[in-house]
Amino acid sequence: MKKVAVVGAGVAGLSAAIYALKSGFEVTLCEQNKTAGGFCTSWRRGGYLFEGAIHWMTGTHPETPIYGMWKDTGALNESVKIHLNEPFKSAEWEGQVASFYRDVNKTKENLLSISPEDEKRILRLVNDIKMLSRFNRPLSDIKGVKTQNPKRRFRITPDLLPAFFTALRLYKTTNAKYMEKFKHPAIKWLFSTISGKFSAINRLFTLGILSTGDGGYPEGGSLGMIARMTETFETLGGKLLLNTKVKKVNIQNKEVTGVTLENGFLPADAVIVTQETTAAMDQLFDPPLREPWMKRLRKTIRPTVTTFIGVGIRDVLPETQIPVWKLEKPITYAGMTETSLGFYNYAGYEGYAPQGCSSLTTWFTGDTYEFWKQAKEEGRYKREKDALADQVKEALCRKFPRLEGKIDVIDIATPLTFERYTGSHHGSWMTMFYKGDKLKAFPGYCKNIKGLYFAGHRIMPPGGLPIALDTGRRAAQMVCRQFDAVFKTR
Ligand SMILES: Cc1cc2nc3c(=O)[nH]c(=O)nc-3n(C[C@H](O)[C@H](O)[C@H](O)COP(=O)(O)OP(=O)(O)OC[C@H]3O[C@@H](n4cnc5c(N)ncnc54)[C@H](O)[C@@H]3O)c2cc1C
Known part of the structure; x- marks a missing residue:
């Protein structure tokens, strides 16, 4: 049986791994963190759960082609409630x-x-x-692949x-x-x-x-969805190696031979890289790859970089979306000025906060990576985060005076946090279009290297969860095409 190694167990990696398994390959999925999910995750602080990724998701409507893919990979099924x-x-x-x-x-x-x-x-x-x-x-299938459907x-x-x-x-x-x-x-x-x-x-x-009627929020959010995908992968017989960072993709005579891990070598006939593509290009290849599309990718991307803020309050605000309001006093942080604020409110969901409390989230968009990096190097990272937290607290209490003294937690994830957790360039998680930008996807394979494929949010603008899912599926199809295997979804 041909062996496939997948770098990264985010949505793209899980998708690629599940489809490759279904198509008859032996698959090992390497994830640097102690849990799968990558960006598709949530975290707890002081009793509050902060949803980190799914705010709305394409393909929750059963009649869409993308729903079929979520279903193939176990992410969604008829019993998962969708909130609209x-x-x-x-x-x-x-x-x-x-x-x-x-x-x-x-x-x-x-x-x-x-x-x-x-x-x-x-x-x-x-x-x-x-x-x-x-x-x-x-959805479209790649050229030259044999398909079950x-x-x-x-x-x-x-x-x-x-x-x-x-x-x-x-x-x-x-x-x-x-x-x-x-x-x-x-x-x-x-x-x-x-x-x-x-x-x-x-x-x-x-x-x-x-x-x-599409674009809902699946019950259980990011954690629930990743748990279902992981279970699908393991039930099908896939091997998930957690706490396993890939150091290098090994290539000999223009053909992949496997991946180097911190504690050994994993042989493979094909490797699918789902770490954010530009970062992977810099970190996983020696000598660096020289594919023309990679040059173009670096030149054209406009990565979305954010500073994420989770707030735990001892109160319940009624709206699921706290409308964006104009701040009386702008928030300044990392060289940026924010003049407005609004929140996602998870008060209506069970398990996100203690009884009578609510978990709120928001984020500021802007590439502040260098600021945070320098702050860390100069030992003022925590101080800068605290200063931002104080301003958010003040703005919230000014708008909702009833929250005075009721803010339990303010948790800030900077671009540095996202970079550390996912290995993505500046912690970026999708690509925005500016006027007239080319909407083309990048090929995801190398003309001169056999068995090397790329998937993930950076390969196909605008990125996000359905793109991660679809690029994973397409990478598995490329593996099938290479070994003349039929791509299977069931
Ligand atoms: C605040 C925020 C809000 C969002 N909201 C939405 C939304 O509402 N809807 C939507 O569709 N999308 C949303 N997204 C985007 C979405 O979460 C991402 O685009 C998607 O999860 C990316 O998946 P991926 O698999 O391509 O990449 P990743 O999630 O980055 O997966 C890559 C994986 O590879 C691992 N890895 C990296 N390098 C190595 C290595 N060398 N060895 C081993 N493992 C490695 C990482 O740890 C990670 O698990 C949001 C993201 C954020 C941050």
Whole structure:
């Protein structure tokens, strides 16, 4: 039986490993941490559970192709409850709350009630969301692979053409330009919850997915999903090596021979690398790889880097989303200034906080990696984190005076934390589109090295959980193609 070694047991690694096992390979999955999951994780601090990854997830609707993949890998099944909380995103401007709902008609009603004079723009927005909702992210099989099921190819059918042109228009405009056309400041404020530099397609595509009833939160969140995927892998006979860091991918005569671990060598006929691709390129190969697509990848990525904040409060706030509000006093940290704040609220979920308490999470986006790294080197890392925590506490209590004296925990994960835990470049976890950016996926294999494949959120923009899942599946297909094996999903 041919041997496959997979580097990293995040969603991409688990997906690649499960599909390779199902297709008849002997698979060893190496994970540097003591648990699987990578970014797809949550952690406990002082009795509060902070959900670290799944906020909304494409493919929770059973009629989507991606659901099929989540099901193949054991991540989802009929008995996993999916939460579809409303509204999806809210923002408060001078006492008025503007919201994006999953139900696009509710968005329309809400925005029209705030600003009848924006009717034309609001109807355009609704139409754009409806158009984009037609793109049910299709799956395609790679060229030349034999498959158990009929082969899938992505084609733009005539009925998709209007949606395609809508996507093209939105892709060529920025969020700032799209937002500018609305007159009412509350609606502009709602749009400003994502950076104006990004292409408008980022936000509207999400709203399109949500409007179809997809994009929910599976009960048990990240931990539950990874536990189910790990169980699937082990039940199928896969070998999971935890606390096992891969130091190097071994290549001889342009062919992989295995991976070097801290305590030995693991022979393999194929290796699938799921550590974030640019970091893996720097760390796992000697001499460095020289594939043209890797150069392009380094040049074009716009990694999403964040500072994550979990808050444990001895109180229950009613909304599942605490609307983003404008701060009276901006928060300054790591050379950045934040003028707004909003939270995910897990009060409605069991087990996230002690009785009568709530777990809240938020994050600030911006590449502050170098700041935190320097702070660590200079021995002021904790002090800087504490200073940020104090400002978040002050802002929360100013907004909700009832929380004074009731904040139990503020936990901050910096880009350094994410880098340490996942080995990703600057702790980044997806790729955002700027106006006009190329949306192309990177090949994930090397022309001149046999048996070496890449998967994970960096290989296919914009990244995120479904992309990690799909790139894992595609890497397993590449292994099947190499050894002339049939790719199996069952
Ligand atoms: C705050 C936040 C919010 C998010 N929200 C969402 C959301 O709502 N929806 C969504 O779809 N996505 C979301 N994401 C993104 C999503 O979690 C990631 O894109 C996805 O989990 C990436 O999976 P991956 O397998 O590609 O990479 P990773 O999770 O990074 O997996 C790589 C694995 O490889 C291991 N590894 C690295 N190097 C080595 C080595 N040398 N040897 C052994 N093991 C190694 C790492 O420890 C890790 O387990 C969010 C992420 C964050 C941080």
